Amino acid sequence: MIKNNTQIANAIEEIKNNAILNLAKLIKLYGLTPSEARLFSMMFLENVPMTLDDMSKSLGMSKTSMSTGIHGLLDAQMVEETWKKGIRKDLYKTEDNLYKSFANTFIKGWLSEIEKNQKIFYKILNDINSILLQCNDKNIKTSLSNYVQKIEYIIQFYNWLEQIFKEMASKAEKQ
Structure with missing residues (x-):
């Protein structure tokens, strides 16, 4: 059955949300808060360096929440700051080795x-x-x-x- 682009986009979004939710359940066992676990899971699955604005948009949470979450993940050594030419904002990427x-x-x-x-x-x-x-x-x-x-x-x-x-x-x- 051929779907239109909106249906495909919605299906992809649902799949991504399901993957984030289920990985976050595991990651939460590491002693992280639920929002830190979701943040790590989303960043890990997206696999691209992200700014706080990117994170906020992806998870639908405030930039302040993302800042708090990213600091928890930095303390846990699960993310690191990175740099990309032409981008002035701080970028973060996950530790890719689970x-x-x-x-x-x-x-x-x-x-x-x-x-x-x-x-x-x-x-x-x-x-x-x-x-x-x-x-x-x-x-x-x-x-x-x-x-x-x-x-x-x-x-x-x-x-x-x-x-x-x-x-x-x-x-x-x-x-």
Whole structure:
């Protein structure tokens, strides 16, 4: 069935919106806001450097929202500023390697949280052990010893998570 140009344009627009929406669902899991995820998805799929005005027009959002979103994506190392002769406005393009984007945001975020929590649980373990050395009450010692086992298990879990995310980061760098 032959369609007119308006119908074709509408079909293309619907396909693009569907692609942006569904990629944004994944990208949002990287810890980005929904608008940052949509912005990245649109820029990634369009695959051309864009100004804030271009982004605003494409997503139907304010230039201020685009500026906020692009700064979040710059911080996450998912976009970079670029230059093109004859264009005075700032241009931005996405990191085209989704593996690297994943490593830059999601994996690094997890590794940071893991490290922070490992330090906390090691401190808790040291605090409990200090109390155990000073305490003579058998019931308290038994209770704290059980608690130590749980804390050590948590630390073991964090060490396992850290190893997995470091392996993921290593594999992402090779892609």
